[in-house]
Amino acid sequence: MRALSAGELLTVWEKGLMQQPVKRALALLTAACPEISPSQLAQLSIGQRDTLLLTLRSGTFGSQIQSLATCGKCGENLELNFSVADICTSPPTPSETFSLRVAGWDIEFRLPNSLDLMAPTSLDNQPRTLLERCLLQVKEHEEIQPIEKLPDEIASTVITQMAKLDPQADVQLNLCCPACGHQWQSTFDIVSFFWSEIHVWAIRTLREVHILASTYGWGEAEILAMSPYRRQLYLEMVGR
Ligand SMILES: [Zn+2]
Incomplete structure (x- = not known):
């Protein structure tokens, strides 16, 4: 597996906008894992697929996960903070049948x-x-x-x-409401979580490209090729 560049991630995101989640997941892994053929990727168990997605997510946005949940009893909003390692289970038994x-x-x-x-x-x-x-x-x-x-x-x-x-296919978070003590389990779906993050990132990145391209006249490819840090410095210089 290799890290995806900003341009590659945007390409997968754009194609994925009209796709169902299972195809988005495969498109991300196809782009990041050229060493595994698309048909092999499609035949991985869901837990094996999700293990790869968690690794890709760590390499893309880091290994810390921040998510939200709402208590079903009192409506309190919970901020969840955990690491990818916290939800990684042991790999599935290496057998096909x-x-x-x-x-x-x-x-x-x-x-x-x-x-x-x-x-x-x-x-x-x-x-x-x-x-x-x-x-x-x-x-x-x-x-x-x-x-x-x-x-x-x-x-x-x-x-x-x-x-x-195949335990990685169904990650359950044990949650406890700090306001009322209610305890419950909530499913963590890496496909929808990672995709939502990519969507927010893509919109923000395109906005940054728009500002820098209209200010400096640079092309999309050269702006995307900059490190996020350098892009941020230019954005600060133009007051955005
Ligand atoms: Zn509560």
Whole structure:
């Protein structure tokens, strides 16, 4: 993985404006990880993908994360401060297929990846639809069965097992309201969080380009090639 230049990040952002989050995540990693092919990136488990995104986020905006949450009980706004290391779990088991035996059923499965999230059948957002894409073989008492025959309660057990095998795919923050003591868990989604940061950064950067280009007549590429520090000094000199 390598760091993205300001120009590269703006290009990914501009293309990503019209894309769904799963494609934005892949576009960021495709730009930053030329050593991994786009199809390999798309086949990484969601936890593996998110591990790479957290690394890219650290290299882009630093390793500290500041976020906001609202207490569902009293409405207090909480400022959350944590580091990328705080939410990094151990990497998933380095295996492509897994098996589980439960209540007479033998299930072979793989972990969900970006292709599964992009599949038209997964767009209804039903865990069962996503699960069925990841089931490789289902047997009841040693006999192969159609995947649809897997009972819902066994399917839930497989989904729970998938989450355990790929913990980085579902980061839960344990929160406690300082005003009323209410405790709850909140999902931290690196894709939407990182994208919101990139969006704010892109708008601010384009505004800086606009000010410097209209003041000095410099081109966009040369302004973007400056370090943020030098750009900031010029902005101060023109009183912005
Ligand atoms: Zn509260």
